[in-house]
Amino acid sequence: METIAHFLPGPLPSLKDAALRPFFEGTKRGELRFPKCRSCGSFTWYPQPLCRSCSAGDLEWVVIGGRGKVYTWTVVRFPFSPDFQNALPFVIALVEFDDAPGVRFVTNLIDVEPEKLRIGMDVAPVFHRSSEEVTMPVFKPVL
Amino acid sequence: MARSGSLSAIVGIGETEYSRFSERGGRALGIQAVQNALNDAGMTGKDIDGIIVEGLLGNKFLPIDDASSNFGIRRTYSAQVGVAGAGTTGSVLAATGAIQAGLATAVLVYYVAQFGSMARSAYDVHEDEWPVKVDLEFPYGFYAQPTYFGAMANRYMYEIGLTREQLQTLLGTIAVTARKNAILNGKAQVMKPLSLDDYMANQIISDPLRKADCCLNTDGAAAVIVTSMERAKDCPRPPVPILGGGYAALPVSGAAVLTQEPGYPWMASYEWAMKQALQRADVSVADINFAQIYDCFTISVALELEELGLCGKGEAADFVKDGNIELGGRFPINTNGGQLSHSYLVGMSQIVEAARQLRGDAGPTQVQRAEIGLVGGKGGNEYGALILGKY
Numbered sequence: 129m130e131t132i133a134h135f136l137p138g139p140l141p142s143l144k145d146a147a148l149r150p151f152f153e154g155t156k157r158g159e160l161r162f163p164k165c166r167s168c169g170s171f172t173w174y175p176q177p178l179c180r181s182c183s184a185g186d187l188e189w190v191v192i193g194g195r196g197k198v199y200t201w202t203v204v205r206f207p208f209s210p211d212f213q214n215a216l217p218f219v220i221a222l223v224e225f226d227d228a229p230g231v232r233f234v235t236n237l238i239d240v241e242p243e244k245l246r247i248g249m250d251v252a253p254v255f256h257r258s259s260e261e262v263t264m265p266v267f268k269p270v271l
Numbered sequence: 272m273a274r275s276g277s278l279s280a281i282v283g284i285g286e287t288e289y290s291r292f293s294e295r296g297g298r299a300l301g302i303q304a305v306q307n308a309l310n311d312a313g314m315t316g317k318d319i320d321g322i323i324v325e326g327l328l329g330n331k332f333l334p335i336d337d338a339s340s341n342f343g344i345r346r347t348y349s350a351q352v353g354v355a356g357a358g359t360t361g362s363v364l365a366a367t368g369a370i371q372a373g374l375a376t377a378v379l380v381y382y383v384a385q386f387g388s389m390a391r392s393a394y395d396v397h398e399d400e401w402p403v404k405v406d407l408e409f410p411y412g413f414y415a416q417p418t419y420f421g422a423m424a425n426r427y428m429y430e431i432g433l434t435r436e437q438l439q440t441l442l443g444t445i446a447v448t449a450r451k452n453a454i455l456n457g458k459a460q461v462m463k464p465l466s467l468d469d470y471m472a473n474q475i476i477s478d479p480l481r482k483a484d485c486c487l488n489t490d491g492a493a494a495v496i497v498t499s500m501e502r503a504k505d506c507p508r509p510p511v512p513i514l515g516g517g518y519a520a521l522p523v524s525g526a527a528v529l530t531q532e533p534g535y536p537w538m539a540s541y542e543w544a545m546k547q548a549l550q551r552a553d554v555s556v557a558d559i560n561f562a563q564i565y566d567c568f569t570i571s572v573a574l575e576l577e578e579l580g581l582c583g584k585g586e587a588a589d590f591v592k593d594g595n596i597e598l599g600g601r602f603p604i605n606t607n608g609g610q611l612s613h614s615y616l617v618g619m620s621q622i623v624e625a626a627r628q629l630r631g632d633a634g635p636t637q638v639q640r641a642e643i644g645l646v647g648g649k650g651g652n653e654y655g656a657l658i659l660g661k662y
Contacts, residue, residue: 135411136410136411136412137411137412138409138410138411138412138414139409139410140410141405141406141407141410142405142406143406145402145403145406147403148403148406148407151407173527173531174403174407174524174526174527174531175403176524180522180523180524180527199426200422200423200425200426200429200535201422201425202418202421202422202424202425202477202478202479202480203421203477203478204412204418204421204476204477204478205474205475205476205477205478206417206474206476206477206482208394208412208414208415208417208418208476208477209391209394209409209412209414209415212412215412218412220411220412220413220418220421220422222422222530230531230533231531232530232531232535234407234408234411234413234530235411236411236412242478247425247426247429264410264411266411
């Protein structure tokens with residue numbers, strides 16, 4: 129039974145993009161935050177100045193619970209970037225959240241066997257302290 | 272059955288040889304393709320007054336002003352349109368608009384591919400355009416099109432209720448058919464035989480996709496020339512009337528389009544572009560004899576067959592059975608081997624192939640009843656559909 133040992137194969141974010149700063153401030157505190165529109169209540173992802181549903185300009189970052197479900201996944205077995213050569217294989221998942229409808233968060237799944245990957249499986253965030261400045265959320269199955 | 276009322280036609284087509292890597296460089300390849308198209312149209316650069324190219328990389332290797340300088344083209348119109356396959360088809364559609372508006376009389380549309388020569392081939396493209404992907408996707412290794420489409424394939428399998436074996440047969444059939452056509456074509460980039468067994472043994476790169484599910488990396492160029500139907504009648508080769516076309520893109524950012532589409536993995540804009548094309552051409556799907564469908568991946572073909580209404584939603588696996596999509600089948604697709612086996616020019620060589628079919632010039636890959644053909648091209652959220660006819 130193959131267990132996936134690798135995650136976060138790529139370089140850490142630069143943190144230069146001001147639009148993402150609230151997201152990474154949140155992860156540093158163990159929180160998942162996504163932009164929600166005060167006017168229509170929709171979530172907008174990826175972040176942009178205006179709401180993707182109603183184009184109002186009053187989005188606020190809200191903290192969500194963190195537990196989600198796997199919306200889809202792929203197991204990467206080829207080094208599409210030479211940087212990934214020593215990190216294969218790894219699992220990409222898009223995770224959806226009951227309390228953030230419309231958001232699909234791209235992430236890695238850890239502690240998982242490829243044969244057990246199922247769309248709809250419950251997952252919980254693990255806030256990985258990748259560096260002094262950056263904490264990256266990855267997800268693992270909830271049993 | 273020729274349809275009257277077409278206002279524009281393709282009157283010249285040109286291509287270069289296609290390979291994984293060409294030392295000739297993009298400029299030389301582009302110039303050759305344009306020269307071939309001009310020769311084919313019985314024209315010189317002096318006859319051209321408009322140039323339209325795809326909007327993402329279309330102006331990079333043979334910029335519009337370079338083409339003008341080399342061929343003595345004096346422009347009254349030029350433009351860069353759309354992304355990838357929606358850009359090449361969209362450029363031809365825009366040419367019909369420019370001609371109808373009297374902004375130009377003969378429009379050159381071309382594409383130069385350097386995917387073989389580029390350092391990171393086609394993977395280079397997306398990362399640079401959308402910085403949020405650098406911070407929120409690249410760290411996780413969600414990078415390069417096979418990872419995006421691998422995720423789509425798994426969701427497709429779940430939504431339709433296919434077994435893994437059924438999905439692999441669907442995708443394998445598409446890959447095998449493309450390779451068969453490429454071998455018959457004789458000028459394709461890849462002509463090594465590929466059976467379904469070969470496909471099943473092929474290396475998985477991003478589950479469930481294999482190397483054999485992915486389009487080529489090509490160095491090469493292709494070009495077409497578009498004029499009014501009136502002008503077309505003076506050209507030496509049979510004109511290929513552009514019966515109608517459509518272009519559509521829904522309001523999704525380039526960064527979000529591959530993951531956040533509400534109807535994932537189906538794209539609503541593709542259906543919308545096809546509807547426009549059918550309406551403008553005044554045809555129905557039943558009238559179409561063959562299609563060049565944007566095959567960046569096998570899974571893309573399966574999705575497009577459904578998005579374009581060529582079969583019902585979830586029915587692609589049935590549609591490709593029993594040789595249905597082969598040259599001798601009920602609905603031949605990607606008759607030269609497509610982007611999976613012939614050449615990857617974000618749809619430009621598929622436009623050329625469609626025109627060749629409708630002239631009756633396709634030789635061993637000639638579709639017997641080629642009177643109305645569809646070319647569909649995608650680029651993220653954008654889609655361009657052209658419906659071409661026989662004169």
